[in-house]
Amino acid sequence: MTERYQQERRERRRLHNTLVELRGNIRVHCRLRPVLPFDDEFRGPGSQNSPVSGAVAHAVDDETILVECSPPGHPLINKTYTFERVYGPAESQRAVFEDVCPLLTSFLDGYNVCIMAYGQTGSGKSFTMLGPRPEQDLALPSGPHGHLGIIPRAAGEVFRLIAENPSWRLEVDVSVVEVYNNDIFDLLAKDGCAVVSRAKRQVLTTTEGKKEVSGLTRESVHSAVELMTLVAAALRLRAKQATAVHADSSRSHLVITVTLTAAASSRSTADRQSDQSPPAELRGPTPQRPAPGRRPGATRTVSSVSPRTRGLGQGSQGPGGQVLSKLQLVDLAGSECAGVSGVTGSALRETSLINRSLAALADVLGALSEGRGHIPYRNSTLTHFLQDALGGDAKLQVIVCVSPCQKHVAETLQSLGFGARARQVERGCPAPRKPRSEWTLRHWDVKALISKNTMKSWILAEILCVAKRAGPQSTPRTASTSGDKVVQAQGTSVAAVPQAGCSAPHRAPTSLECLLGVHNWRGDSYSAWEATGLLQFPASPRMPPRTHRPALGRGEDLPRRHCLLPWTPPQDSRWSLVPQTRSL
Ligand SMILES: Nc1ncnc2c1ncn2[C@@H]1O[C@H](COP(=O)(O)OP(=O)(O)OP(=O)(O)O)[C@@H](O)[C@H]1O
Known part of the structure; x- marks a missing residue:
């Protein structure tokens, strides 16, 4: 009986997801992290009777989250929110990844995909996207997979899918940027001594109206380990700061972009023309083998010259460099209340800019959900940079991360409200990039x-x-x-x-x-x-x-x-x- 019930639930969810996709909605999942030792000091009086010590937010089932508490001096809070999927505190990293994994097949099919974690500081965004302390573990994809987050698992899955089809000839490039204090920094840029350094960049519009970062470093990678090694190096440069809420708080939005391009082929043009069958994804050398004329780990830079007259795939990439699709993996900085996080000085300015950029993100989603004529993408560097993913043709998955603690209930309600709003957005059906x-x-x-x-x-x-x-x-x-x-x-x-x-x-x-x-x-x-x-x-x-x-x-x-x-x-x-x- 229980099994049948579960089966029917799964089927209902699958049909619902199909509907979401047909309507061009943004998929929103919600993850409730467990109560952790560092939450103890924040336990409030209204949460004493809660079934989980200190928790005021509960995953009622795998689609519903309930926030229930009576903060002293405030009216009773009793609110439920529904999402495509709700993960309870006990759910594993693997369970979260399994639900986003089909998007990677879409990425290989030529769709742009964006997976983004949103939530207050300390709510588990970096844990969900990267896993615990990834910058200290370079051998991520080949190591034990227990706590790995979405990004290393996605890296493994992308290369697994490519390896499954040896006839595909693709190149995979990666770029890593952080949006810090409303500026974009290239975390893979190297200085004159080939040492990785942060370099400031700008968002530009290509001839096709797409948003690109000028002069951005894109490293060619041939395995998941190579990809994660670069990411781990970039993470060491990411701005961090200890706050009263989270000892290892990220102060910037991290965006990792994996680009799939058709590699230059060594065959003659006549050879290529006589080949009747290959779809776009079958052109060029396999990702395991570097393309002719490109050594492993080769760096390419998106030209900053005349961005309006030069598309991303042209000029800098040679004849085989047609961009097929992009996968953007976004670990947003956490929203926070300055009073609670106890930041001062430059950290206070960071907090204010983080909150402002997240508010701009909420405004963009609000404008999209209401179908307004003007969408305020340019109000913040973050939304300007993510414009194609938010309002364009990318399949967008948002994971709202929340803390169960009463101390954070205001931020939790704000994050859940953000997720509910994101669910209202209806965009055109995602279009593949291929002709x-x-x-x-x-x-x-x-x-x-x-x-x-x-x-x-x-x-x-x-x-x-x-x-x-x-x-x-x-x-x-x-x-x-x-x-x-x-x-x-x-x-x-x-x-x-x-x-x-x-x-x-x-x-x-x-x-x-x-x-x-x-x-x-x-x-x-x-x-x-x-x-x-x-x-x-x-x-x-x-x-x-x-x-x-x-x-x-x-x-x-x-x-x-x-x-x-x-x-x-x-x-x-x-x-x-x-x-x-x-x-x-
Ligand atoms: N689901 C979970 N299970 C176990 N531990 C978790 C979970 N989610 C988060 N944590 C732990 O909680 C702490 C805070 O998580 P994390 O660093 O991911 O927060 P964050 O939302 O990225 O914060 P910030 O925005 O400040 O960077 C970390 O120590 C992390 O390991």
Whole structure:
């Protein structure tokens, strides 16, 4: 019984996440840290009767958090908040990572992804993102994984996914910056003696309107250990300060950006042109092997010259340097009440600038959730820098970290309010960076297609159903056939995606060509679908009568009822997916 209940909960959550994604919402998870020894001194009188000593915030279930206390001289607080996922104090780092792990598959699929931890000082942001004291442990990804945070696990997962597909030819670069006192510092920059030093940088806008940091150092990495070694070195430069709340408080926002680029290929142009099949992610050398002309650990710098006339992928990176996707991992500085943290002097100024930048972040989310015309990204360097992730096409995951203690209840309520507001934001469906002709049909791509193509959504929904039945973890393999990229999910082909430049006049269009409007719906479209062998009506008569078929031009839209109502489908005539017999 309990197992069935858990199963249904999981299914409900999965469906909810799908909905969140379809609506373009920001996913928000909440993590409640345990009461820790350093909290003892903050235990308040209103929390004495709490089931967990000193705790006033409780994870009621895996979607709900309750804050309940009666601070002296204040009205009773009894508030619940719901998030896509709530982690209780006993939940492991692994559990947190497992929920964000699918985003890394999206990153490899060509989506921009941003994972961000938000919360008050000492609430567990760095613990969640990095793990305990990562700057002291250089061998993170290969060491015991018990307490590793999201960043080292993500590094391991990215390289694991790449290694799973030896035909992919990618380069992975990493940059690390901190936003400190409203300025950006490059934590991988080296001085004249090749010693890593902090160098001040600026946010610029590229020709495509994207935000980039000028002159930013990007180090090429070929393994998770290499990546984490750089991160650990950068962390030693990050601004820290002991406060009354947290002895090791970060005073800056840390942003680690992992960039996936198509590496320059050693093959001739003719060779490349004769290769019909590879999607964008298959170009260039494998990440384990350095690209021709690039040594391991090579540094590249984003040019600061004429940022408006030079995109990130051009000029500084050579012909193979097309940026495919970016993964931003953000450990924000903690909000804090100066009275509680007891800071003075320069630390007080830091606190004020941290709070101001976090307030600017909340303002941006507020403006986005209300659909305002003007979004105040430029009110702070942090929001200006993260503009693409917040309002752009990135899949954004926010993890709100909270303390269970009564002393921090005001900050906890503020953080939970921030998370609730972030959940209200509705953006466009995240778009992959790759050209449409190179899309690989995957779980998320189909959903993007559904939202763009209402006419065919019912058919796409069928495809999605089959893809889902194969399981969210299934990674479809791609292969080349005569001009089509066939996508497999656990041995069942779900659709064929047209490749660029293969629209031979007499060739039967593939199902997805029809779905995408590449081929119009006149004439033989239905039988053409059958001819592909990918989608078919199992029962006879197979097609709607000609008079009832939609006569539409390319790209025209048709409400679903026109397809379905005039024609009564024969019994059991749902579109079925035919197992692919071609060898892949
Ligand atoms: N879930 C947890 N389990 C065990 N210990 C935790 C957990 N979360 C946080 N801690 C511990 O609490 C302390 C504060 O956590 P952390 O450094 O991550 O806070 P923070 O939110 O990053 O603070 P700041 O913003 O001031 O840097 C650390 O000693 C950390 O190891």
